[in-house]
Amino acid sequence: MATPDTFISIDGGKSALRLLVATGDRRQTGAGPGMSYRPGEDGVERIADAVRTAAAGVELPDRVAGVIAGLTGVPGDPGPRRALARRLGEVLGGPALVAEDVHLAHAGALNGPGTVLCVGTGTNVLAMGAGGEYTTVEGWGPALGDRGSGYAIGLAGLRAATAALDGVGPATALTEPFRDAVGGGDLGGLQRFYRDPDLVARIAGFAPVVLAAAADDAVALAICDAAVADLVALAAAAAARQPD
The missing domain is CATH 3.30.420.40 (ATPase, nucleotide binding domain)
Structure with a gap:
């Protein structure tokens, strides 16, 4: 055989x-x-x-x-x-x-015409027509885009925690896991955080914390709702541009 x-x-x-x-x-x-x-x-x-x-x-x-x-x-x-x-x-x-x-x-999801959102640490969207022609939306990377991504959710969660700690944002349960995520709130910990060569992935790693907190925390829920709205808008924009 x-x-x-x-x-x-x-x-x-x-x-x-x-x-x-x-x-x-x-x-x-x-x-x-x-x-x-x-x-x-x-x-x-x-x-x-x-x-x-x-x-x-x-x-x-x-x-x-x-x-x-x-x-x-x-x-x-x-x-x-x-x-x-x-x-x-x-x-x-x-x-x-x-x-x-x-x-x-x-190709793995549809193997034909339609729109697919590829969402993980980053975000990319591809819409393909029946003839194989396609258009993409997003894919701008963490500094310019990645709307609705794990990175976007994680970064929003970390920023919400710092805003709460500084008294310029609403209280949130995200302040407790924040210090572990950034290695402490002192200067040395923050410097090590920013020097991390895998900083994008590290920030995205806070997204599961935000998702888990959303069940009971209004700030985390608002972050997740905003991410969903971004993904819906991206899918609609890509579908509107989908070739015939």
Whole structure:
């Protein structure tokens, strides 16, 4: 009996990277670190290292039939993007295709026309028509956009906590977990917080705290309501631009 082909799919976001190995009916999964942008690098080697970490916990054949990687941090310039595809092929042992994560999310969710919101640490939205033409909304990153994302919710929660502590905002249960999230409220703790190379993912990590608090805390609930409103508006905007 012939050995079935092995295919690998990768979903890489700002907070984590996930890898799925499919060989016939067998499925294996692995996880690696996320990929935030950092000054002075194109991210190729760091992404390859994250994939290598994720692949360390799975069994791979000598040769795989194909690799598809949907990445938040995919290089935008053609040269580094081709270099990344080559590196992933070397790491995993098969031809690799790299794309933005929202394209992989859309294909996995619909495999056809429609609108998909890709929401995690960041936010991206893709609307595709019946002919395969598409338009995107958001994807601006944490400094300029990521409306409704885990980062947006986490940042709003942290800011609400500081406003309450300073007496310029309403009281909120978020002040209690705030100090743990930022490593204390003293100068040294704040400096370590801002120096964290994975600051975006760390801020997004406060989002689950906000979501949990929303059941009993009006401030947290308002943050979640605002995030939902942002996502609804983004979906509507993308759908309105969806090609025929």
